[in-house]
Amino acid sequence: MIVHQVRIGESVTGPGHEGQKSPGKEHLIYVSSSVSDLKYRDLLVNFRHRWELYIHGSLEFSTCDRQDLLLEQWRQAAEKKIVQAGGVMIVVSENTVEDEGVVWEANCAILNRIPMVGVDIRKDTQSKIPEPLVGRLTRYGWEWFAMFINTL
Secondary structure (H helix, E strand, C coil): CCCCEEEECCCCCCCCCCCCCCCCCEEEEEEECCHHHHHHHHHHHHCHHHHHHHCCCEEEEECCCCCCCCHHHHHHHHHHHHHHCCEEEEEECCCHHHCHHHHHHHHHHHHCCCCEEEEECCCCCCCCCCHHHCCCEEECCHHHHHHHHCCC
16 A cells, blocks of 8 residues: 655745744645546645645645555545545546546545545546536646635
């Protein structure tokens, strides 16, 4: 199992900011995608310098990969992370509707009343999306992500 833990906003960098913490609230965001879209999820999680331009406060990302786990083991691990999170971001592509794991994660977030947004990376915006993500899509872009996160 690969679990990403990326902490954003730990300290403000640059001249005159040595050792200062970013002002604002601390957020934990669970990020998911279909197995075929892991590279997009990882891009979203790993571009620290982009997040720091738009988010006030600190930000931590959490993910839960399905590799080497039985379905029930993965669901337990993912649910624990989702429940601990202040928000859920799901990368949405043409592949998402066919990935039962992503649909399960979205339903888990809804069941636990965790705010959720789908990050739309579809080339064909008319393609189907999972029912739990209908009406919850945002564009792929740091400023759009920040609008979701800053409401948490």
